[in-house]
Each structure stands twice: as structure tokens, then as C-alpha cells.
Amino acid sequence: MKLKRDFYERPTLEVAKDLLGKTLVKIQDEKIYRVKIVECEAYLGLEDRAAHSFHGKITPRVKSMWGEAGVAYVYFTYGMYYCMNVVTEKEGIPNAVLIRAAEPLEGLDFMSLNRYGKVYSELTKPQKKNLLNGPAKLCQCLNIDREYDGMSLLGNELYIEEGETVENVVVTGRIGIENSKEAKDYLYRFYIGGSPYVSKR
DNA sequence: GTACTGATATGCT
């Protein structure tokens, strides 16, 4: 069951929590990728110093964050990495949820080829564990780049479908924003407790 | 296990 716009058009923190356990699906050239979302973070543009759209900023990069709910926001960072977000709430509210980590379900060989140039069975143990446990890794594996910025998640190429219900949700502070003053204490990070696929730290 | 480094686009001051 593909999630519809009404799932995304809700308060960002609720969407972030509900995304855990859902399945992210990407279909490209007959290749099917399916991964279970195990970790994500909410970014609330208007009131959140750590968000790219803090205080209503609009730059070319964050443009799609202002669009309607159910659209992908893909940004380029540190000169070499992409990260994928899901835009939430109504058009004009620049909020999004960063997908931080996932558990591979289907298309493992495609993912490992994208990242290491090897099929999954040839990966070393640490390589298997590190396949999707970070936002930039996830994009490398799924071959997500700037082409996907602004793409609707309601179409047939990239979407999220209903998954299992998650009981053990852990809420903590976010990662990698140490200098964002008061925003670093916001408890906007959600992950599935006990899953070996979260990025931890 | 932790600690430091380099890769370097984008937007800020």
C-alpha cells in the first residue's frame, strides 16, 4: 500500500515517527530497491536553527522543501554526498524529514554494486553492516542524486509503502549539528530501538 | 574502541 499525500500532510514530528518501519521503494530501469526505514530526523524550517530553511530562508537548494507534502528534497553536502528528505505539511511550510538509515530488503546486489562495485555476497562483514546506516550511504546505494530533488513520492518511480508497526521507538537528539545552539537539544531524532541498522552514535 | 584527515558544493559573513 503506497502512502498517500494525507500521510505526509501532517505535523512533521508525527510523520517522522510514523515513517519508522515503512518501506522505501525505488524502481529504475526494471531494478527494484526496497528498504525498511529504521531511523530519521525531523527538520522544522521556521523555528529550527539546524534546518536549511531556518527562519523562512529560500535558496535554490532548499526550494523543494517549500513545496507540497509528499515530495523528495535531495541536497548535496560536504562537496560529495547526497541526503534524502521527505517534505511534509502544506505548501509554504518548509519542513521535512531526513531519512538517516534503513535496512535492506530487496535489490541488495544493485545496492552493493552502486556502492562497492561488488555483489552483496562478496561484501565483507563491515561492508554489509555499513550499507545503509547513514543518510549519504542510503543515497549512494539507491543511486539517488539531484535528479530526484523535487520528485513526487506519489508516483511509480520513488515512493514509500505501508510497513510494519513499530513498538520500540526511541527519541533522542539529532546528529551532526553540534553548533546549532539551542536546536541541538531538540528531540527530533527517531529510530527503532534494537535494530542493528541504525547509525547509532 | 577513539581521533584525526581529506574529499570540496553550497550558502553564509
Next chain:
DNA sequence: GCATATCAGTACC
């Protein structure tokens, strides 16, 4: 010029 929503590799406990 400088910081950043990152990761991989290396060096060293």
C-alpha cells in the same frame, strides 16, 4: 574566508 543535516581511511590506544 569559513562552517556544514557526511563518510572512508588511517593511525593510534
